Amino acid sequence: xxxxxxxxxxxxxxxxxxxxxxxxxxxxxxxxxxxxxxxxxxxxxxxxxxxxxxxxxxxxxxxxxxxxxxxxxxxxxxxxxxxxxxxxxxxxxxxxxxxxxxxxxxxxxxxxxxxxxxxxxxxxxxxxxxxxxxxxxxxxxxxxxxxxxxxxxxxxxxxxxxxxxxxxxxxxxxxxxxxxxxxxxxxxxxxxxxxxxxxxxxxxxxxxxxxxxxxxxxxxxxxxxxx
Amino acid sequence: xxxxxxxxxxxxxxxxxxxxxxxxxxxxxxxxxxxxxxxxxxxxxxxxxxxxxxxxxxxxxxxxxxxxxxxxxxxxxxxxxxxxxxxxxxxxxxxxxxxxxxxxxxxxxxxxxxxxxxxxxxxxxxxxxxxxxxxxxxxxxxxxxxxxxxxxxxxxxxxxxxxxxxxxxxxxxxxxxxxxxxxxxxxxxxxxxxxxxxxxxxxxxxxxxxxxxxxxxxxxxxxxxxxxxxxxxxxxxxxxxxxxxxxxxxxxxxxxxxxxxxxxxxxxxxxxxxxxxxxxxxxxxxxxxxxxxxxxxxxxxxxxxxxxxxxxxxxxxxxxxxxxxxxxxxxxxxxxxxxxxxxxxxxxxxxxxxxxxxxxxxxxxxxxxxxxxxxxxxxxxxxxxxxxx
Numbered sequence: 001x002x003x004x005x006x007x008x009x010x011x012x013x014x015x016x017x018x019x020x021x022x023x024x025x026x027x028x029x030x031x032x033x034x035x036x037x038x039x040x041x042x043x044x045x046x047x048x049x050x051x052x053x054x055x056x057x058x059x060x061x062x063x064x065x066x067x068x069x070x071x072x073x074x075x076x077x078x079x080x081x082x083x084x085x086x087x088x089x090x091x092x093x094x095x096x097x098x099x100x101x102x103x104x105x106x107x108x109x110x111x112x113x114x115x116x117x118x119x120x121x122x123x124x125x126x127x128x129x130x131x132x133x134x135x136x137x138x139x140x141x142x143x144x145x146x147x148x149x150x151x152x153x154x155x156x157x158x159x160x161x162x163x164x165x166x167x168x169x170x171x172x173x174x175x176x177x178x179x180x181x182x183x184x185x186x187x188x189x190x191x192x193x194x195x196x197x198x199x200x201x202x203x204x205x206x207x208x209x210x211x212x213x214x215x216x217x218x219x220x221x222x223x224x225x226x227x
Numbered sequence: 228x229x230x231x232x233x234x235x236x237x238x239x240x241x242x243x244x245x246x247x248x249x250x251x252x253x254x255x256x257x258x259x260x261x262x263x264x265x266x267x268x269x270x271x272x273x274x275x276x277x278x279x280x281x282x283x284x285x286x287x288x289x290x291x292x293x294x295x296x297x298x299x300x301x302x303x304x305x306x307x308x309x310x311x312x313x314x315x316x317x318x319x320x321x322x323x324x325x326x327x328x329x330x331x332x333x334x335x336x337x338x339x340x341x342x343x344x345x346x347x348x349x350x351x352x353x354x355x356x357x358x359x360x361x362x363x364x365x366x367x368x369x370x371x372x373x374x375x376x377x378x379x380x381x382x383x384x385x386x387x388x389x390x391x392x393x394x395x396x397x398x399x400x401x402x403x404x405x406x407x408x409x410x411x412x413x414x415x416x417x418x419x420x421x422x423x424x425x426x427x428x429x430x431x432x433x434x435x436x437x438x439x440x441x442x443x444x445x446x447x448x449x450x451x452x453x454x455x456x457x458x459x460x461x462x463x464x465x466x467x468x469x470x471x472x473x474x475x476x477x478x479x480x481x482x483x484x485x486x487x488x489x490x491x492x493x494x495x496x497x498x499x500x501x502x503x504x505x506x507x508x509x510x511x512x513x514x515x516x517x518x519x520x521x522x523x524x525x526x527x528x529x530x531x532x533x534x535x536x537x538x539x540x541x542x543x544x545x546x547x548x549x550x551x552x553x554x555x556x557x558x559x560x561x562x563x564x565x566x567x568x569x570x571x572x573x574x575x576x577x578x579x580x581x582x583x584x585x586x587x588x589x590x591x592x593x594x595x596x597x598x599x600x601x602x603x604x605x606x607x608x609x610x611x612x613x614x615x616x
Contacts, residue, residue, distance in 0.1 A: 052375030
């Protein structure tokens with residue numbers, strides 16, 4: 001039975017280890033007081049890992065998590081006297097969808113180049129942009145900035161948790177991985193298209209399905225957010 | 228200790244959806260949407276996100292009119308589900324079409340190029356609608372889930388049960404898995420074929436066109452390398468069997484009409500033909516395969532000059548390969564095209580440029596001049612003129 005204990009201990013320590021984010025930015029404070037910040041549709045998908053590790057998308061978890069993230073983000077802005085502008089889905093058009101898609105792509109590139117193994121040898125300063133097209137958001141929503149959030153998360157089903165423990169005991173050394181979370185967010189200046197603040201992470205714990213935990217996660221994601 | 232594990236394994240096993248459990252899934256009703264707590268809602272969510280991206284994707288064919296035409300075919304086949312299914316055309320030079328659980332249907336341009344008339348396209352669209360109605364995506368998902376769960380549990384179970392070699396465990400479970408998967412996929416295809424045929428006949432199309440789609444694909448496949456099956460066939464049952472089934476099933480119907488609508492269909496794809504054929508040629512399929520596709524496209528003999536022109540294009544693009552010079556062959560085909568119709572500008576352009584390349588300058592200039600004359604101020608007029616001096 002001692003082996004089981006060791007495994008439990010391992011899981012325990014594993015899930016408690018702290019994580020570090022590394023925010024990147026070009027501004028520390030907002031130039032104007034009470035800036036208006038448009039929250040773009042949160043690109044989020046939450047899934048449940050089956051016993052064998054298939055990622056089964058969950059619409060209800062995704063819906064709850066999305067709401068929690070939005071509430072938590074609104075609280076962050078309130079503390080900074082920034083005004084949250086709501087996105088209107090009925091006003092969406094192809095050009096706006098393209099901007100959202102572009103952000104997902106650029107965000108992944110930032111993670112690769114600024115955080116990962118593919119650092120560009122000559123790119124020393126943090127400097128990324130979504131281009132001038134974002135001005136159409138400024139015009140439509142009378143906002144100074146836009147926030148883009150990308151979020152993917154997985155949670156193990158109960159069966160998978162049990163399966164993981166059994167496997168770990170029977171075959172020491174093999175531990176089926178639990179869920180992992182990948183998230184990134186950008187603050188985009190709607191005059192220039194420049195990404196003025198960015199943060200992202202990849203980790204194997206954390207939960208956004210309930211508000212309390214979502215607050216912690218979103219606080220961490222918006223570390224060193226200007227204001 | 229062993230008993231505890233066996234208990235856990237049995238417990239886990241009981242959680243997993245049993246194989247075949249997916250069969251209880253009922254048909255989706257018109258305008259039905261899944262409840263948010265369901266697994267199906269999760270699949271819809273994922274596909275809705277994908278669809279939103281596809282809408283503005285560079286790979287989507289920018290021809291709303293053609294998409295509308297295909298949607299009308301669908302609505303004509305099944306008015307009930309007309310509102311539930313959206314049809315998109317994607318620029319991909321392969322024979323394929325697929326249906327997502329949320330009602331997103333995607334048709335590839337390679338399929339439209341190969342279809343000879345509206346009835347054949349309708350056969351494919353009806354088949355895909357069948358997948359939607361029968362909820363095949365959901366069934367496949369549930370099935371894959373229970374299969375992989377079972378495999379995971381079995382690997383522990385077999386280990387506890389005393390089979391030590393990991394390799395053996397892998398083999399047994401893999402074999403089980405492969406068998407279930409193939410059977411399931413074939414059953415779904417058969418079911419969708421039947422629904423597609425019902426729709427086709429009800430809408431007054433010639434049901435004989437449905438097996439023809441497959442007959443042509445088989446012929447094309449046989450001309451290529453045997454180990455390179457078309458994408459569409461990787462997950463589908465043997466086409467020979469489908470042809471048999473479709474023909475047999477057709478015998479059970481009365482009041483069969485024979486609408487084909489070749490002209491309507493050809494008109495709709497006409498503006499894209501040049502580009503699609505170019506993409507087809509660039510695929511570097513075997514020469515015989517590409518020629519076969521072209522022969523089928525121009526089977527009606529009305530546009531023989533185009534068939535000859537594109538054949539010329541195939542040989543021109545192959546160029547000099549393995550010490551074989553294909554340029555002469557290309558020129559022969561261009562000449563035949565001109566013989567069939569002497570005022571098609573494109574052929575003079577390609578012929579002229581090719582002659583320039585192989586330094587038959589006088590003839591080249593003559594043909595390029597003819598091109599400028601016929602094309603009436605084309606976009607590339609300036610560069611073509613520069614070759615004339």
